[in-house]
Amino acid sequence: MTHSIIISGFGGQGVMLMGRVLCQAGMTEGKHVTWLPSYGPEMRGGTANCTVIISDEPVASPVVDSPEEVVVMNIPSLLKFEPIVRRNGYLFINSSVVDREPKRQDIKTIKVPANEIADQLGNLRVANMVMLGAFVFTTKCVNIESLIDAMKYKLKGKDSSIIELNVEAIKQGLRHVGG
Amino acid sequence: MDYKVAYKMPRSLSGKQFTYCPGCHHGIVHRLIAETIDELDLREKTIIVAPVGCSVFAYEFFDIDGTVAPHGRAPAVATGMKRARPDLTIFTYQGDGDLAAIGTAEMIHAANRGELITTIFINNAIYGMTGGQMAPTTLLGMKTTTSPYGRKAEKEGYPVHVCEIIKELQGVAFLARTKVTTPRDVMTTKKYIKKAFQAQLKGLGYSLVEVLSTCPTNWGLSPEKAIKWLEENMTKEFPLGVYVDKVGDAK
Amino acid sequence: MNKIMMKGTEAIGEAAIRAGCRLYFGYPITPQSELTEYMARRLPQVEGTFLQAESEVAAVNMIYGASSVGKRVMTSTSSPGFSLMQEGVSYIACAQLPSVFVNVVRGGPGLGDIQPSQGDYFQATKGGGHGDYKLLVLSPSTVQEAADLTGVAFELADKYRNPVLIFADGLLGQMMEPVSFSDKKVSYDNSSWALIGAKNRPARQVTSFNIDPYGLEKMNLELQKKYKLMEENEIRYETTLTEDADILIVAHGTMGRIAKSVVEMARKDGLKVGLFRPITLYPFPYEALRKSAADVSLVLTVEMSSGQMLEDVRLAIAERTRVEFYGRMAGVVPMPLEIYEVLKQKIGRRS
Numbered sequence: 096m097t098h099s100i101i102i103s104g105f106g107g108q109g110v111m112l113m114g115r116v117l118c119q120a121g122m123t124e125g126k127h128v129t130w131l132p133s134y135g136p137e138m139r140g141g142t143a144n145c146t147v148i149i150s151d152e153p154v155a156s157p158v159v160d161s162p163e164e165v166v167v168m169n170i171p172s173l174l175k176f177e178p179i180v181r182r183n184g185y186l187f188i189n190s191s192v193v194d195r196e197p198k199r200q201d202i203k204t205i206k207v208p209a210n211e212i213a214d215q216l217g218n219l220r221v222a223n224m225v226m227l228g229a230f231v232f233t234t235k236c237v238n239i240e241s242l243i244d245a246m247k248y249k250l251k252g253k254d255s256s257i258i259e260l261n262v263e264a265i266k267q268g269l270r271h272v273g274g
Numbered sequence: 275m276d277y278k279v280a281y282k283m284p285r286s287l288s289g290k291q292f293t294y295c296p297g298c299h300h301g302i303v304h305r306l307i308a309e310t311i312d313e314l315d316l317r318e319k320t321i322i323v324a325p326v327g328c329s330v331f332a333y334e335f336f337d338i339d340g341t342v343a344p345h346g347r348a349p350a351v352a353t354g355m356k357r358a359r360p361d362l363t364i365f366t367y368q369g370d371g372d373l374a375a376i377g378t379a380e381m382i383h384a385a386n387r388g389e390l391i392t393t394i395f396i397n398n399a400i401y402g403m404t405g406g407q408m409a410p411t412t413l414l415g416m417k418t419t420t421s422p423y424g425r426k427a428e429k430e431g432y433p434v435h436v437c438e439i440i441k442e443l444q445g446v447a448f449l450a451r452t453k454v455t456t457p458r459d460v461m462t463t464k465k466y467i468k469k470a471f472q473a474q475l476k477g478l479g480y481s482l483v484e485v486l487s488t489c490p491t492n493w494g495l496s497p498e499k500a501i502k503w504l505e506e507n508m509t510k511e512f513p514l515g516v517y518v519d520k521v522g523d524a525k
Numbered sequence: 526m527n528k529i530m531m532k533g534t535e536a537i538g539e540a541a542i543r544a545g546c547r548l549y550f551g552y553p554i555t556p557q558s559e560l561t562e563y564m565a566r567r568l569p570q571v572e573g574t575f576l577q578a579e580s581e582v583a584a585v586n587m588i589y590g591a592s593s594v595g596k597r598v599m600t601s602t603s604s605p606g607f608s609l610m611q612e613g614v615s616y617i618a619c620a621q622l623p624s625v626f627v628n629v630v631r632g633g634p635g636l637g638d639i640q641p642s643q644g645d646y647f648q649a650t651k652g653g654g655h656g657d658y659k660l661l662v663l664s665p666s667t668v669q670e671a672a673d674l675t676g677v678a679f680e681l682a683d684k685y686r687n688p689v690l691i692f693a694d695g696l697l698g699q700m701m702e703p704v705s706f707s708d709k710k711v712s713y714d715n716s717s718w719a720l721i722g723a724k725n726r727p728a729r730q731v732t733s734f735n736i737d738p739y740g741l742e743k744m745n746l747e748l749q750k751k752y753k754l755m756e757e758n759e760i761r762y763e764t765t766l767t768e769d770a771d772i773l774i775v776a777h778g779t780m781g782r783i784a785k786s787v788v789e790m791a792r793k794d795g796l797k798v799g800l801f802r803p804i805t806l807y808p809f810p811y812e813a814l815r816k817s818a819a820d821v822s823l824v825l826t827v828e829m830s831s832g833q834m835l836e837d838v839r840l841a842i843a844e845r846t847r848v849e850f851y852g853r854m855a856g857v858v859p860m861p862l863e864i865y866e867v868l869k870q871k872i873g874r875r876s
Contacts (some may be wrong), residue, residue: 115701118530122703130530131700154667155698155785160862289726318724321594333730339720341593342732344616347586350578354598355720356589357574359547362594362722380586383579 096151098236099159101176103144104168104189109223111116113166114118114145114226119245120237121149142171149236164234165194166226168209177202187230189222205233205272212267228268236259239269278368284308286317289335294417297497299487300396302454304335305520307365307394307462310471311330311338321324321355321361323348325377327369328402341499345378352391365392371401374410381440390471390481392470395436396483398489399508406492410434413511420494425486437484440518447479449518451511453486455501469521478520486512528703531667533693534560534601536704538567540675541599544804545711546625548598551585551865552606554579555639556695557629560601569676581606585613593731597720601627603695603708604645605636607653614688615654619733619744623676623682624716626660627691629698631844632856639857641694646735649692650807661689662806663760663777668702674804676707681759683713685751692806694829696779696858698787712728752808754771759815761804766792767817770799772872775814775838776827777803779858784827786861786867798868806834814841821846825871826863828852 100117103112114130128184148154165180166187167173172195180202181184188197190230191210207229213222224246231242233259243262250258266274283289286308292301303413311317324332326345334342343351348366356364373381373395384391400418401407407420411433415424425433437451450466453459463485470481486508488500495503531539538560541549543681549564561577568575578584591598602610607628616625630645632638645653649662661681665671671693678689720731735741763781765788767773772791776784781802791798801817803810818824824846826835832850842848853859853868 115530118701118703122528122530128530130705131696132699154702154782155789156787156861157696157779158783158858158860160860262549300782319722321720323590330734333732335725337728339723339729340732341589341720341730342734343589344586344612347582347589349591350583350586350767351593353552353576353583354548354587354592355594356590357550357576357587358591358596358598359594359721376679379579379582383583 098149098164098234099141099162100147100164100166100236101144101159101162102147102166103142103172103176106143108168109220110143110166110168111145113223113227114147115146116242116245116249117149117231117237119248120241123245124156124237124241126150126237127152127154130153131157131186142175144167144172164230164236165246166230168223168226169193170195173197174205187226187227191222207268207271209268212271213264216260216262216264216267224261225268225271228265228274229272230268232269233272234272239265279518284312286311286337286522288335289365290334292335293331294328295452295514297488297490297500298328299398299454299485301394302460303394303463303485303487306454306460306467308336309464310468312485313468314471314475316363316471319361322367323352323355323364323366325366325372327372328429329367329369329396330403332367335479344373346375348377348388349380349391349393351500353387354390356391359458360390363471365394365471367394368375370395370397370399370409370411371396374436375379379399382443385440385480386443386445390446390474390477391480392474394467394470394485395484397436397484397512398487399433400492413507417472427495430492435512436482436515440482443451445479446482446518447520448481449511450516451484451486451514453504455504473521476521484512528817530701531704532699532701533669533671533697534625534629534699536668536672537601537675537691537693538563539706540672541625541679541710542567542571543706544597544598544676544679545570545713546589546597546679548596548603548608549573549575549600550578550584550591550598551600551602552578552584554603556631556698557601557603557627559698560627560629571751581609581611582613585617585863588624589613589620589622592617592624593620593720595715595721597623597683597713599625599627601629603629603631604633604642607645607648611648611654613656614660615656616733617688618658619656619748620661620731622688622731623686623749624688625678625682625691625694626688630692630694632854638856640696641696641829641858642854643694643778643780643829644831644832644833644854644858645692646806646828649690650809650837652792658748659755659807660701661685661687662692663689663761664692664804664806665697666778666782666802668697668700670702671697672704672706683715685755686718687755689753690836692778693746694779721806756808758812759805760808762810763802763804764817765800765802767799767801769797770821771797772823772825772868773799773801773821774825774868775801775803775834777806777834780827780829783859783861784864790861790865791868796872803834803840807843809837809841811837811841814838818842818846822873823871826846826850827859829858832855
C-alpha cells in the first residue's frame, strides 16, 4: 500500500510541518516515508508545497506525477493541483480559504473549514492540524494515535497548552469528517 | 689546537644548496627563519607552506616538514593546518605576486581572522620565476616585461602597500616591513621574524614580516647595484618599520 | 537502530561526524547551505572545528592544509562553487591527500539555477581540474544511502589517500527520509605520511610538484596504479529486475530512484524492464553494466543532463545493443510518467 500525497498552501499555513508530521507518524509505524519540499519550477508561483509518500515498500521515486491525495489550503494550490489528482483520489480543500468549487467529478472532494474550526479553538495557526486530523481519518495513511504522537514529537519543548490545543485541533478535524 | 664553533649552518636548514640567483635575498631570509626556528626550539613541530614563485622549492631548503600551496593560497592551506593541529607552528613564505595579487583574498582574510600563522612576505617588486613580469608592488615607471614602457598609474594602478592595508585589521598581532641589505638590517629582520613567530606561539594573532628584496636577474642589475636601487627607490615607496606589535619586548 | 527523519544534507553532515570528521571548511551556496549550517551547529558540540571560508577557493585549500596534517576533513558546495575548487582538487589529488567533497549539483552552466541537476557528471568523473587524476565519485539515491556512503567516503579517502566526491543534487539534499547511523567507534592513523613535525625522522614533504618530468611521470604512474586498484576493488552498483529484462534503464542518484518507479509501472503493464543504477560513477561499472545488458534489446539512459553518463554507458555497451537517451536539463526533473512515455515510444520505434 502506497500513499502519495501533495500538501499545498501559502507559506505560513504550516503545510511543510503537516508533511513532516505525517512522515514522522509513518516512520514510527515502520513504514517507508519520504518528504520532499517544493522543488524545480514548482517553487515559483505563490504556493509552498511538499510531496509525501508513505508506503509499505521502499519508496522509489520521491516525485509523483499524479498523487492519490492532495490537500489544498489556498486557491492557487487548488488551481495547480486539482488537475493532477489521481482518478478516484482525494482532494481535501480548506473551505475557509478556498471559496470555489473543484471542477472534477472523478475524484472525491472533502471540504474542511479548517480556519473556522481553528478559530473556534482560539488559534488560527492550528488550522493545519485540523486539516491533518480530517486527512488522516479519511485516508487511513497512518493511525490517529501515531499522528498525535508525531505532532507531539515535532512540538517537543513547546508549552503543554499548545500541545493540547494541537491535539484538540486534530480531534476536531477528524470529527468534522465523521470520526 | 682547540676550535670553538662560532658560526654554523642552522639545524633547521637542510643543507641543500640554494638555487637562487646570485645577489637574491631569499637565501638570507631563509637563514634568518631557520635560526629563529632553532632558537625557539620549534624544528620538530614547524611546517612550512611554500608558495608558487621563485621560492617554490623553499621547503627543500629547510629540514622541516613542508608543502607547496597552489599559487596565492598558502594562507588558506596554513589555516587548514593550524585549525587541524593547533599544536604545530605554521608559516607561509610568499612572494609579492603570490601574496598581493592572486592571493590577496586569502592573505587578508587569514589576517582578519587572526589566524595563528606567520607569513614571511618577500617583496622584490617583480615576478621572478616567470621571468620579470609586473608585480602588484612594481614601482611606478619601473619597466618589466609586461610593463615594457614603465608602470603607469593610470594604466596599471599604484604599487600595493600590504602593511599599510592590513595594519587596520584587528586580527593582526605583529606586522613589520624591513630589508636585508646591511648587517644592521639583517639583525633587525631577524628580530622581526622572531617576534612574528612569538605572536603565533603566544596565540596573539596573525603575523607578517615584509622583506624588501632584490631581484638582480630580472631588474637587470648587478647584485651590488640592485642593493643600491632598492635603497634608493623601494624604501621610499615602502616605508620600513613596525606597523603592529602586540608582542611587546621581552624583559 | 533508531531512525530519525533527516534531510539529505544533514544526514551527510551527521554521517561525516560519525566517521570521525572534526573539520569542515566551506562557503555558503544554495542548495547545500543546510549542510554548511548543520556543521556550524554540530561540530562545536563534538569539539570539532567549523570555519566559513572567504571563498570556495580558500575552502578547498583549507581542506588541503587540514588533510596534509593527517586529519579527516570535508567540505560541501554546489556546482559553481565546485568549479572554483577545481584547482585545489587537482593539487589534492596529486599530493594524495584524503578528503571528502560533497557537490549538491544544481542547474548550469554558468550561474544556472538552484534546482536539481546531474550536469556536473563530466566534471566529477573525467577530472574537473587540470592533469591526469581521478576522484572516487559516489552517487547516493536515498537519504540513508547518502549517510552510508559518507562513511564509506571517509574510509576510501584514507585507504587510497585520494579525494572522494559525493555527487548529490538538491532533491536528495532537501528531501527528508528516515535514517539511522552507525555507532561504530572510528579510529584512523595517518601519521605515516602526514606533516606533523620532523621529530625522530627525516623531514617530510607532501606536494603536488616535481619539476623533473621523469620524476613527475613517476608520481603520475603511482596515481594511475592507484586508480587501477580502485577500478578493480571499488565498483558499486545496484540492479533491479535485470535478470529477465528485455529493456534496461540506466540512471544514477535521484534519477535512479525515479527510474525505479518507471520499472514498477512498466512491469505492471507486462513490460520486462529492469534498472541498472551505478553507485560509483568513478570507477564506472562498465563490466557489470555490459553483463546486465547482455540479453536486452534496448538500453535507455536517463539523466538530469544533456547525456553525460550516456558516454560511459555507450563505452560499456559498445555497439552490441541500441542505446537511447532521455534527459532534462537546467533543474527540470523528469517525472516517472514522462520517462515511461518516452520508453514506450522508443520501444515502439523498434517494432
